[in-house]
Amino acid sequence: MPKPIRRLIGLLGLLTIVSMVTFGAMNFLGDPLFNILGPVAADVDNPESLKVIEEAKAQYHLDKSLPERWARWAWDFVRGDFGVQFSSSGQPPVSDLIKERLPRTLELMAVAQIIAVSLAIPWSVLAASRANRRTDKISTITAFAFVSIPSFAMAVILFYFFSVQWDLLPDTYTATDPFWGISHDHRLIQLILPGFTLGIGSAAAYQRLLRTDLITTLQQDFILMAKSKGVSKRRVLYSHALRPSLFSMITLLAINIGFMIGGSLVVEQFFRIPGIGSAVVEATLREDFPVVLAIVMIVSAGFMVFNYLADYLYTLIDPRVRNEDTSKPRKITSMGM
Amino acid sequence: MLHETDSANNILELSDYRVGFRTERGLAKAVDGVSLSLKRGSTLAIVGESGSGKTVLNRGIMGLLGANIIEGGSAKFQGEELVNTNRQKLWGTKMAMIFQDPMTSLNPVMKVGNQVSEPLRLHQGMSRKEARDRTVELFTLVGIPEPAKRFGEYPHQLSGGMRQRVMISIALAIEPDILIADEPTTSLDVTVQKYILDLLVDVQSKSNMSMVIITHDLGVARGRADEIMVMYGGRIMEKAPSETVFQEMKHPYTQALLSSIPRLNDPKHTRLTPIEGFPPDIVDGPQGCKFAARCKYAQDTCLTLAPEETTIDKHTYFCHFPVGTDAGSEALKSNEDKGFTAAGLRIKSKGEVV
Numbered sequence: 001m002p003k004p005i006r007r008l009i010g011l012l013g014l015l016t017i018v019s020m021v022t023f024g025a026m027n028f029l030g031d032p033l034f035n036i037l038g039p040v041a042a043d044v045d046n047p048e049s050l051k052v053i054e055e056a057k058a059q060y061h062l063d064k065s066l067p068e069r070w071a072r073w074a075w076d077f078v079r080g081d082f083g084v085q086f087s088s089s090g091q092p093p094v095s096d097l098i099k100e101r102l103p104r105t106l107e108l109m110a111v112a113q114i115i116a117v118s119l120a121i122p123w124s125v126l127a128a129s130r131a132n133r134r135t136d137k138i139s140t141i142t143a144f145a146f147v148s149i150p151s152f153a154m155a156v157i158l159f160y161f162f163s164v165q166w167d168l169l170p171d172t173y174t175a176t177d178p179f180w181g182i183s184h185d186h187r188l189i190q191l192i193l194p195g196f197t198l199g200i201g202s203a204a205a206y207q208r209l210l211r212t213d214l215i216t217t218l219q220q221d222f223i224l225m226a227k228s229k230g231v232s233k234r235r236v237l238y239s240h241a242l243r244p245s246l247f248s249m250i251t252l253l254a255i256n257i258g259f260m261i262g263g264s265l266v267v268e269q270f271f272r273i274p275g276i277g278s279a280v281v282e283a284t285l286r287e288d289f290p291v292v293l294a295i296v297m298i299v300s301a302g303f304m305v306f307n308y309l310a311d312y313l314y315t316l317i318d319p320r321v322r323n324e325d326t327s328k329p330r331k332i333t334s335m336g337m
Numbered sequence: 338m339l340h341e342t343d344s345a346n347n348i349l350e351l352s353d354y355r356v357g358f359r360t361e362r363g364l365a366k367a368v369d370g371v372s373l374s375l376k377r378g379s380t381l382a383i384v385g386e387s388g389s390g391k392t393v394l395n396r397g398i399m400g401l402l403g404a405n406i407i408e409g410g411s412a413k414f415q416g417e418e419l420v421n422t423n424r425q426k427l428w429g430t431k432m433a434m435i436f437q438d439p440m441t442s443l444n445p446v447m448k449v450g451n452q453v454s455e456p457l458r459l460h461q462g463m464s465r466k467e468a469r470d471r472t473v474e475l476f477t478l479v480g481i482p483e484p485a486k487r488f489g490e491y492p493h494q495l496s497g498g499m500r501q502r503v504m505i506s507i508a509l510a511i512e513p514d515i516l517i518a519d520e521p522t523t524s525l526d527v528t529v530q531k532y533i534l535d536l537l538v539d540v541q542s543k544s545n546m547s548m549v550i551i552t553h554d555l556g557v558a559r560g561r562a563d564e565i566m567v568m569y570g571g572r573i574m575e576k577a578p579s580e581t582v583f584q585e586m587k588h589p590y591t592q593a594l595l596s597s598i599p600r601l602n603d604p605k606h607t608r609l610t611p612i613e614g615f616p617p618d619i620v621d622g623p624q625g626c627k628f629a630a631r632c633k634y635a636q637d638t639c640l641t642l643a644p645e646e647t648t649i650d651k652h653t654y655f656c657h658f659p660v661g662t663d664a665g666s667e668a669l670k671s672n673e674d675k676g677f678t679a680a681g682l683r684i685k686s687k688g689e690v691v
Contacts, residue, residue, distance in 0.1 A: 221441040224401060229456045229507060230429015244446045318446050319491040 011304050015297065019077075022296045023070045023289075032086040032287040036060065060086070073293065083290035085283075094290045097279065102298065104175060105275035107187065108267070109260050111195030112202070113253070119199070120206035120249070125237050127207065128214035139207070146204035151263055155197045155270040162193060169193050173273045194271040198263050202256055206249050213245035246317055254310035258303040348515055348547045349375040349398070353410035354420070356390075356397040362620045364407065367393040369571035369619075371410075375515075380541060380548045382558030382565045382579075384594065388616040390571035391551045395517045399432055400424030415514065429456045433513035435537075437520040439500035443492040449503045450476075450488030456511050475506040479536060498529035505533070509540055515547045522557065534561060555595055559583060564651075567591045570617045570627030577652040587652065587659035589634045613682065626657070634658045634668045635678040 082094035283291035454468035476484030
């Protein structure tokens with residue numbers, strides 16, 4: 001079987017398992033009827049209320065067995081129908097909710113990753129070119145500090161200085177503002193502080209990996225060769241050493257996308273961004289099964305797709321990987337999917 | 338030195354050149370006082386076993402050793418003092434280097450053509466197209482088949498011999514005044530070795546650049562170098578015009594190096610003649626002659642007193658009891674009679690190490 005098809009089947013299988021586990025786990029959370037019907041749901045002694053309850057159960061298929069409910073949900077899901085929200089109105093449908101909120105989180109994550117990578121690269125190059133000297137030692141301490149500061153603390157610190165004290169960046173996020181542009185009324189600028197909060201820890205983590213790989217690369221003979229050709233120090237670092245050192249960082253970057261969605265919970269709450277992170281928190285507290293399920297499915301599918309892309313990136317970086325089976329570990333262990 | 342001080346004609350002049358590495362145990366004297374001069378357009382071969390300091394000497398001259406070293410003495414390149422200066426302006430313009438292992442010395446993620454045209458574009462101001470044409474020309478010159486196609490390939494797609502040819506084209510692209518080849522053929526198989534060496538000598542004589550070949554194989558130096566310098570423990574042991582080294586070697590180390598090479602006309606099952614022991618400690622080295630501990634000729638003097646330079650004609654050596662002289666024969670004979678040398682090395686009567 002050709003490799004892409006093998007991978008696709010694996011991906012679908014994994015998504016199926018994820019959905020089953022989530023479906024089962026959600027079921028233990030509690031009774032969603034309360035959110036659909038309100039106080040009536042508790043009033044089981046009243047025959048009139050009981051009738052309403054029975055009707056609602058039938059309407060939401062809550063009277064069916066767990067496997068049957070899963071099968072119904074899965075059948076709808078593959079046809080693009082994510083169901084209704086478990087709330088009194090059931091509106092808007094889950095797919096509309098996702099359509100509205102997902103782009104905001106994707107924007108936030110893109111800004112955060114771009115900030116993280118564009119900080120990590122020059123930072124690592126600087127540290128690696130001065131390995132074990134003072135600059136490097138200070139940068140190591142800084143990196144550990146950034147990794148250890150929790151994102152809510154980081155959010156407060158950044159918010160206080162950049163927004164309150166120096167008034168450099170906007171303090172509010174407005175979902176209706178246009179994205180592209182460089183004034184306070186554009187979401188690109190409004191996302192800088194949240195993006196920084198979300199990305200700085202990743203930047204530090206990337207820096208640790210890239211610095212180590214760069215130091216290893218800089219000891220290779222071809223670096224000495226490049227120097228002896230009269231290539232400037234800067235050019236040696238950026239056009240000879242950087243590219244073959246990117247593997248571990250890309251692996252972490254792909255894995256990190258999954259974690260960033262987790263991290264965006266706090267950041268979205270703090271900066272009042274109505275994204276997917278805040279949606280999943282609200283939905284979990286409400287026992288809103290369809291919303292949680294849809295978000296979990298999107299996150300895990302996204303995670304798998306990005307890891308697939310990372311494997312493809314390896315082949316762009318290193319021509320030696322091009323003719324090999326990229327699912328086999330070479331320099332690093334790839335994520336497989 | 339008789340009439341060799343004609344510095345205008347010398348591209349490289351070292352006097353008492355030293356390189357030390359700072360280590361936890363103290364200063365490791367990798368190159369310990371080397372003096373030599375290299376004429377424009379001539380070839381010097383530096384011969385010695387691993388750890389004799391030949392690579393450090395050359396990387397030291399190039400200034401490629403990094404910050405953790407201490408340089409001393411004097412090294413003049415085209416009359417300009419190099420010691421303790423930044424030599425970056427010479428890299429890729431006046432000096433070029435070929436490394437031992439073409440597998441690891443080419444950037445694995447860069448097309449070989451671009452690796453050759455890089456110095457052309459950086460230092461000779463060529464456009465992308467000009468540099469490409471010149472690279473293809475150089476590939477043809479060094480005997481790479483289908484040069485235009487090879488331009489776009491990566492190192493892993495080429496064989497070892499082809500990669501070393503790419504390295505040579507890089508060196509040629511630079512058109513250096515001096516080319517340092519650090520064991521250029523050690524990692525290649527014998528059939529390719531001869532081709533690469535002859536190619537180097539050929540381009541060297543055509544372009545009138547000076548060349549330093551570093552090797553542990555005296556056979557590589559023979560017939561290709563104008564002068565051969567034998568190094569041991571960071572010092573010069575013997576230095577002479579190429580054929581003189583083979584015909585009138587004066588240093589026991591040179592002799593030991595030569596006799597350690599197996600010969601084709603040796604009878605079957607002949608034992609190899611290794612040089613017993615290991616190179617000396619360079620942090621806390623021997624006081625006298627560096628080779629004394631492994632030398633069949635060693636007398637008490639050798640252990641305490643470093644030998645002075647002796648120069649006869651163009652033949653320089655540092656030895657108290659040189660091979661082929663009366664003093665040398667007497668020293669060897671007395672050691673053979675005793676059965677061991679002053680350093681305690683046990684020897685058999687025919688001079689064969691036990």
